Amino acid sequence: MTAKFETVLDHGAVVEIPLNKLKKSPKNVRKVPHSPGEIEARATSIAAKGVLQPLVVEPEFDEAGEPTGFYLVTIGEGRRLAQCLRASRKEIRKTEPVRCVIDTLNDAAEISLDENISRTDMHPADQFEAFRDLGERKGWGPEEIGARFGVSAPVVRQRLRLGAVSPKLLAIYREDGLTLDQLMAFGVTEDHARQEQVFEQLSFNRSPHLIRRAMTEAKVPADDRRVVFVGAEAYAEAGGVILRDLFTEDRGGWLEDVALLDRLVLEKLVALATQLREAEGWKWAQAHLDYPTGHGLTTRVYPRRIERTAEDEASIAALSEAYDALTEQWGEVEDLPPDVEAKLAEMDAELQAYGDGYGFDPDEIARGGVFVVLGHDGQARIERGWVRAEDLPPPVEAEGAEDDASPGMAPAGAVEGAAEDGEDDEAEDELAPLSDRLIADLTAHRTAGLRDALAENPDVALLCVVHALTLRTFYPACAPATCLDLRSASTGLGQYAPEIEDTRASRAIDQRHEAWARQMPEDPREVWALVTTLDGDSRQSLLAHCVGVSVNAVRAWERRPAALAHADQLAQAVSLDMGSYWTPTEHSYFGRVTKARIGEAVREAVSDEAAARIASLKKPEMAQAAEQLVVGTGWLPPLLRAAAALVEGGSAEAVPQGEADLADAEAAPAIAAE
Template sequence: MATAVQKITLSSSRDIPFNKLVLSQSNVRRVKAGLSIEELAEDIARRTLLQSLNVRPVLDADGAETGMFEIPAGGRRYRALQLLVKQKRLAKTAPVPCVVRDPATDILAEDDSLAENVQRASLHPLDQFRAFEALREKGKSEEDIAAAFFTSVNVVKQRLRLASVSPALLDVYADDGMSLEQLMAFTVTADQGRQEQLWQAISDSWQKEPYQIRRMLTEKTVRASDRRAVFVGLDAYEAAGGGVLRDLFQSDDGGWLEDVALLDRLVAENLKTEAETIAAEGWKWIEVAIDFPYGHTRGLCELDGMAADLSAEEQGTIEALKAEYARLEADYDGADELPDEVDRRLGEIETALAAFDDRPVIYQPADIARAGVFVGIDAEGTLLVDRGYIRPEDEVPVAEPEQNSDGEPATVAVDGAQPSAAVVQRAVITIGGQVAEPEDEDDDAVKPLPDRLLTELTAERTLALRDKLAITPSVAFQAVLHKFCLDVFSRYSSYGTAMEISVRSASFPVQAQGLKDTPAAKAIDARHKTWEERLPKDRTDLWDWLTALTGDEQAALFAHCASFGVNALYEKGDRYGGGATPHTVEQRIADADRIASAVDLDMVEAGWRPTVESYLGRVPKRRILEAVREGAGKRAAQLIDHLKKGDMAKEAERLLAETGWLPEPLRMAGVDQTATVDATEPEGDREALPEFLAGDDEESPADDADEPHMIAAE
């Protein structure tokens, strides 16, 4: 005969006046976490109490009920109700729904309190995302949702963005096949097809860190901080129909612009408009480009314009500002700290006075007719207009204009143009412009670095060496003296030296993009501008001016001028006498190494970093692995040796970012750059690589092997 199953009896529920309830000391929750009491009180006021309190009768010494009830489970709800009573938004005797436990039960109050908190199942984040999305679909705004759940609008936007990810990827996340951080990374783009395509490509790969997902989704976009984007403006770009990818989960510097072709077209149109406006001033030519190479004005004569005169009103404003500045300084001369409003006003006065110093420059009409203008974008994304440059063929002064019959000057056509036409050379806009290097074929021999890459690297080294020499006068004197000795004493040959003293500055016919924005280039330009502003305008006054300088000033100026003679460039030697011979180039590099050692040149300190553009994407895979092995250690090289070249170069850039690794042409002569990482790795019982990292590469394993050592790479 079957045994009857004993039926359980649930605890009864009833409404108990609030003033008959007290907190129990058996509540296990001690640490405050999650929603605050104030926020919970507001939520109860909005939608009433959603969950009953768990209470037990309070018994007297004889075991009889006293009419009071203690709360072992639901203490936070009780405190929220207590706050509403204190705020007089709830009556003291308001009935509170409660589940009343039998006082005769053998289950402890602490047991109930613990079970209520432990047995609950937290809402899966995906359910929350979809719930927010359902609320929005039913007409709730993001602000309404944020107010209802006591969170920020940005958090609501984040949840809604997560809910908009491809349903296929949300299912993967729900099944724990993807982390929340990875899901966040996919929200960078709204293209669900692209999201699914990328996940399919990386799902079986080790390369699926959130930062890698973001990089892959934005690899064909342009950062909003790019000079082109800043120049055009996000509003204008979006008004033209361009899309912007935004990352709601981490700082994205304004996002990524998707339509690069549209951005380039807007840049070209804006630059052309600016050039046409400047053309109306009557310049002979205007050259337009997004980015001009370093030294693009070399060999051109720069006009000396006159700053526009101040009007009487402007002069009066300047005097008033200076008087106010002096008065404020005098009033607070002995103060330890200036009041905020006074400090702010002094800053405003300084800014206003600085604006008066930036006066427009006026050129003579005859000079304008034979000179030109460079129009581009500077590193901060603002319009760059550099006026007043004369090409060598235009340095002959223009003829005096003939007189009309009425005595007025006749309008002279320049270069055969009609008098009424603006004589402006057609602007040419060049954007990007670097010739792509062919992909290296895999083989078993390490090939020499490409000549173009060597020249680019040594161009940057030459600039850094010039900068160092310019601030090391003692070495500059010695380097020049060394060259003088070679010239004066017949037993020496003066060919093939790094100090090309005339002073004749070597140009950089081959250079990487952005060379003019390197720290060395900026330091040289700033120093040059400072000296140029001090030099007398008239050449006949120069000698006396130099004589009046102190010894330290002369030494500093000497070092600055001498630094322009540095030539540490590698170039392909001409064995047939048409240019520098291989032996001459070899001597030049060796000579440059001596100077670099004397000034303690450090290309890492000078700002060079191994990136895909500067080095890693320009060399074979074997050289990439060699760089990672030297800079980050053998284990780091093993982790990427199975990748294709493009991915390998990107990962190598990340691994080498802070290692201080340099390619051979940028190292100090005789310095070995073996990674210190390997020295710290244990020799024995090394952890085995995962199987998917230890497998053979699908491609041929190595690009190359060791090559003959080049002097230029020392």
């Protein structure tokens, strides 16, 4: 029975002592004080359930040996501080009675030490299951449980998730067969069957990263380009489930319904394609998740400069001047007045309506189409101007073709000196068409003269090369309007690497090509005038682009040892750094080679020890582990490394990389992919 407070000295007495009559005992062995968080949690718990265990105290005496009326807390200092915190918040009175047990027999320091040593914390798994039981049996949510135990709601959610892990794995955790980090990795999902399946498939390497990756391998991470495009909110509104990892930074979690996500992406792309076709008038528009490398279209048109009327030019100039003036006037003001902001928006919309001065010909729009593709960054990639073979216009006969046959060129089969039927002998005195043989003879001499003269004029020769390659690059479907017998082609790389169209290199090439295509005249016979009017730097840039797109260093089925050797020399000349274009990942490399190749890569990039650690893993896990180990090291497969350095005279100190790899492949037996 608990007695009311009075000066009590009897050992073992249980008494209610006012809070303001309790002090910390100097004999308390706990010297490191309780943290504010611990005191806060204890106060919250006491507010919900009261003080469940009485404090152990001893009377305080003055120097004369007389009781002071205060009591020193030997056991329960944390509870005293929690009640003091509640009193400071006006939740309780300073004189709130606290149930205490008087101890005048035992040594205060000894029982304080015993209190802190002779106890065993409950196993974390028991705590996890107890929290889960409260949630299921009493229907309490994380906030309610947290409020009653002084624990934050996120921590409660974590413990509830751990309590929901498969009982089989919790039993293994209790027996120290799993660490807490490993258990948390399994807790990324509540699917017991999947948890147990992944556990059975684990080898000695049970790193939390590999477990978490295995648990989510069939799901889509929230930073995937498809999720960025559609939006996690739209996916959730459509009934999709998002899996969240409560224990690590999951960057938004994982989307479980991949089919639903793909459907939403395609629907949005199709809607955008339809909108473009209707708004711009294209004959067709197609939507694709990935770039359609096998579309079979080889002809593409690009926008060209639009000739504006003088009125439009004047309107644009006046509008731009007014916009700049208004912007300068209010440039120092952070928060623009609504009317000024509206005026600027209106003027900007008018300027945008005029466009950038480039556009497609209406006939090209009527024949052509648009691809709407999901880009690597989660944004829609719009590729306009593709024309199907059946939609190509019939070839237009060059103007004056009939006139060219006379007098300078005779039709096929013409006989020198022959006169038209019905004409009299007076026709013999007129100029007659030349024979084919004579025409060929004369023009052969002219060709020889051009060759020699051009060889003596490097500047004009360079113009001719730029002109010829420009025609081949930008007018592949037209007869080349050049007298140079130069050939160039651009081999499509999508047939070898399906995802290459959305890489950094391909995007840069496409942007450069479109920028030049915008400047090309519609009539290829006018390209010479364009090339001759370019400044030197622009002409060299155009030449570099045309030469660049003709490079073919693909090692596929045909044998081209000399070409591959030149590719290595070219890589040396341009200081090619493939590390800035390509990264070894499970998808791009490790998952596509043998375990021996994976081990070789890890040995070269990291160490022999790292390769040995993952050697016994199954191939999928080994490929995943290799990606994590190699990331950031700069390692590249031999085929992508820099070629051997060239010595004086242009020869290589070592066999070029392409040749060396080819020789190795032929000399060594193939290793079957696992």
